[in-house]
Amino acid sequence: MTGPTLTLEGVTKQFGRVRAVDDLSFTVRPGVVTGFLGPNGSGKTTTLRMLLGLAEPTSGRGLVGDRPYAEHPQPARLVGSSLDPGFHPGRTGLAHLETYAPQVGVGRARCREVLELVGMGDFGDRRVGAYSMGMKQRLGLATALLADPPAVVLDEPANGLDPEGIVWLRGLLRRFAEEGRTVLVSSHVLTEVQHTVDEVVVIARGRLVHASSLAELAASAESGTLVVAADPAGLARLVADRGWTAEPEGAGLLVRGIPAAEAGAACFAAGLELHQLATRTEDLEAAFLRLTAVPEVAA
Numbered sequence: 582m583t584g585p586t587l588t589l590e591g592v593t594k595q596f597g598r599v600r601a602v603d604d605l606s607f608t609v610r611p612g613v614v615t616g617f618l619g620p621n622g623s624g625k626t627t628t629l630r631m632l633l634g635l636a637e638p639t640s641g642r643g644l645v646g647d648r649p650y651a652e653h654p655q656p657a658r659l660v661g662s663s664l665d666p667g668f669h670p671g672r673t674g675l676a677h678l679e680t681y682a683p684q685v686g687v688g689r690a691r692c693r694e695v696l697e698l699v700g701m702g703d704f705g706d707r708r709v710g711a712y713s714m715g716m717k718q719r720l721g722l723a724t725a726l727l728a729d730p731p732a733v734v735l736d737e738p739a740n741g742l743d744p745e746g747i748v749w750l751r752g753l754l755r756r757f758a759e760e761g762r763t764v765l766v767s768s769h770v771l772t773e774v775q776h777t778v779d780e781v782v783v784i785a786r787g788r789l790v791h792a793s794s795l796a797e798l799a800a801s802a803e804s805g806t807l808v809v810a811a812d813p814a815g816l817a818r819l820v821a822d823r824g825w826t827a828e829p830e831g832a833g834l835l836v837r838g839i840p841a842a843e844a845g846a847a848c849f850a851a852g853l854e855l856h857q858l859a860t861r862t863e864d865l866e867a868a869f870l871r872l873t874a875v876p877e878v879a880a
């Protein structure tokens with residue numbers, strides 16, 4: 582199986598005065614898990630809704646394969662999604678799936694099968710109103726998987742899942758990708774999906790701020806050296822003389838982008854007595870926060 586490539590081409594969405602999505606372009610390939618990441622309110626859901634024909638872009642377009650979602654003869658069979666699952670609290674989980682089954686051309690047996698697949702086999706006859714958040718997530722996922730689609734688009738699928746559920750979801754998405762499907766999952770927490778995704782697309786305030794493999798994002802994490810000197814004023818002078826960027830950390834300075842060997846050699850040459858010299862590497866979450874941080878407004 583080879584899933585369709587998903588493409589956003591210069592998509593913008595304006596809600597009155599709010600520009601929720603701003604000239605956003607990226608591509609999602611089949612055979613890998615792609616994480617669509619951004620803080621709350623950054624425009625992820627709006628983007629996914631435009632991709633799936635649930636919202637009209639102000640400009641630009643979303644493509645599933647070679648054409649917009651709605652132009653496919655049976656789009657719901659091509660892309661399974663957890664957006665707008667439309668749960669009715671009075672319906673059982675099974676009845677919910679059965680309302681969707683005709684749209685994607687599957688029968689009751691498949692509804693039971695997907696309930697089993699998402700670990701909900703024992704709860705299909707219980708009313709959705711009595712489901713926990715995690716159970717609703719699983720039912721949303723079951724809805725997305727009804728047609729056994731070659732592409733899945735899931736909005737915050739890890740929300741409400743317990744740690745065991747997250748591990749289970751990770752395994753499921755990994756298997757889908759290995760089968761050649763296209764897998765796009767959104768999240769506002771990078772660490773929640775960092776063991777799940779291969780590719781990352783990061784947005785902030787509706788704009789693309791980063792797109793690469795997860796490995797490349799990790800490699801781009803900024804590193805620096807913590808330097809603690811007996812003479813803090815002397816160290817501050819050295820940092821200024823060298824034009825380094827540094828910020829206070831504990832009793833010393835965290836010097837950005839300078840390896841420990843270089844910082845140590847410079848201190849030695851300047852006759853500074855060191856109490857500590859340690860490499861500091863930013864973790865992925867810090868890199869994510871740096872990428873999505875609101876820029877300070879110049880005075």
Ligand SMILES: Nc1ncnc2c1ncn2[C@@H]1O[C@H](COP(=O)(O)OP(=O)(O)OP(=O)(O)O)[C@@H](O)[C@H]1O
Binds near residue numbers: 599620621627
């Ligand atoms: N129908 C709408 N009408 C007006 N504004 C909207 C509408 N839908 C979304 N917005 C606004 O667009 C922006 C982006 O919202 P969106 O839900 O796409 O973000 P998100 O990244 O999915 O957030 P979260 O992680 O909190 O779900 C927000 O400022 C939101 O208030």
